[in-house]
Amino acid sequence: MPHHVERDGEGLPIPNRIEAKPVKRTGQIVAAVIVALLAAMLIHGLVTNPRFEWNVVWKYLFNERVLEGVGYTLILTFLSMIIAIILAVILAIMRKSANPVLRGVSWFYIWFFRGTPVYTQLVFWGLFSVLIPRLSLGIPFTSVEFWSVDSQTVVTAFNAAVIGLALNEAAYLAEIVRAGLEAVDPGQEEAAKALGMKRSMIMRRVILPQAMRIIIPPTGNETIGMLKTTSLVLAVPFTLELQYATNAIANRIYKPIPLLIVASFWYLLITSIFMVIQSMLEKHFGKGFEARPVGTKGKQTPLPGKTEGEPQDDVNKTNEAAFLGYNA
Amino acid sequence: MTSQTTHAATAGAQAPKPVVEAKDVHKAFGDLHVLKGINLEVEPGTVTVILGPSGSGKSTFLRLINQLETLTGGEIDVNGEMIGYKRLPDGTLQRLNEKEIAQQRSKLGMVFQKFNLFPHMTVLENVMEAPVHVKHMPKAEARELAIAELKRVGLGDRMDYYPGQLSGGQQQRVAIARALAMKPEIMLFDEPTSALDPELVGEVLNVMRSLADEGMTMIVVTHEIGFAREVADQIVFMDGGVVVEQGGPEIIDHPREVRFRDFLQHVL
């Protein structure tokens, strides 16, 4: 072996660099081979099984109604998640407000929308224009009216579906956001105050960006959950999303299995894309947190807010946020 | 800083007007009476070091000056202006609104024991944050300013690092630069070196020493007796929520009060 002195990143020599063979991992290799074999057998069985009718799957995979269903499912998911996230941040901030009325309203909202089934809520939104035929803007408790509109034109089936999904989801996300906000070291708010920043700015520029790191993983879960919850909008009834579309085709041609496979394929594909987006977001909001000193000699110091003997990043709060996500 | 020194000079031959004046300050957390009547004057361009055992209320007092806590009784004036309240024509007090409080705070720089840098921003962004978003300074100008402040604390070569990539001493120097970027008239330090490894304490004290030399008005809570003896113009020893002894730096070597003497024996 050529005997040269290696150097580290700072150009300092590392004499006698250790070059040892890795530990033998026979057990791991055997296990990997067995698992790979089982997986191959499973895929082979699926692909060659005539009862799955892959030709039908292929025929309907890019069917016009199916693609339209994919489109609506995506739109429903996106719109309702965006509205839910905005509402959730407002609810979470209200929940931590000094004003007891705001705290109470937030608590009641979360209690109500988490406490009733989303299916029921969707049915209600579907019936909205029957229950409340006209929406109007006027002076409360008088007959003075500045503006009014037929509910039917505002709360269409599509809007009812989005409203129903978003309002329900906001209740779950609000708890995730709250736990995320509480996980940020209170010293951050104090430092920002000491610099002369106002509450709203502290929230926007200091606390929320740090809370995002904790909020995003469970929110990713929620988004993937929402993707499939959209199939419940048939309660409204709204009938153009993916699950309903494939189901309708299946009922027409009496072939349920291949069309379930079609739907699963699209759900899986969209979920995969969401996962990529999630990991990009995690990277973005993790900036500065995974950081470790590069090329520093000697002892490493704790991350900001993690000084020994001081309040640390609250692990329980972090866990709580994740836990809420998994259960939502 | 020149503005402070000229200010002190124009105040002239008569006694200079104090920049910070605490008058019979009381603070209670519920039933816990932490500060029991603190009186203190800080003159412009001077360094006041507050000493005292743990739990004596030193941090609470600093936090009151910066309105991170609200007063229970008494009054604190900064530059002759009462903080936190204004007096109405009929003599009653009216609490200031958020904007006015933020305005008063921005004249005071504060450095915390555990740095409290914003971990999601680079060092440069940390220092630029308040000038850009509180003072609405153009970004390019704020950048220049931030670079100058970072060079002043000896960190011109660490601007693009995240706080988590720096040593504790470097983080604390960034925190000082961040406070200085707001051009405060007074700097408050709450045990700025207590969270540091012993070998990193010196670099932070050096920065503070040079700030004092430039004429910055400073109130420093610390256990670094050597620093106090060398840099302080005024020493305040607090215990049990009251000022027990107060005087020039010479009182460290000639304490009159028994409690102060005991305290010094423990920390020296």
Ligand SMILES: Nc1ncnc2c1ncn2[C@@H]1O[C@H](COP(=O)(O)OP(=O)(O)OP(=O)(O)O)[C@@H](O)[C@H]1O
């Ligand atoms: N937010 C709070 N709520 C209730 N009690 C508090 C609060 N902040 C401080 N205290 C109490 O006030 C007393 C004085 O605290 P303070 O932090 O001012 O002491 P200190 O002199 O700075 O001590 P140390 O040297 O340990 O920092 C302590 O008994 C502390 O427990």
Ligand SMILES: [Mg+2]
């Ligand atoms: Mg303290």
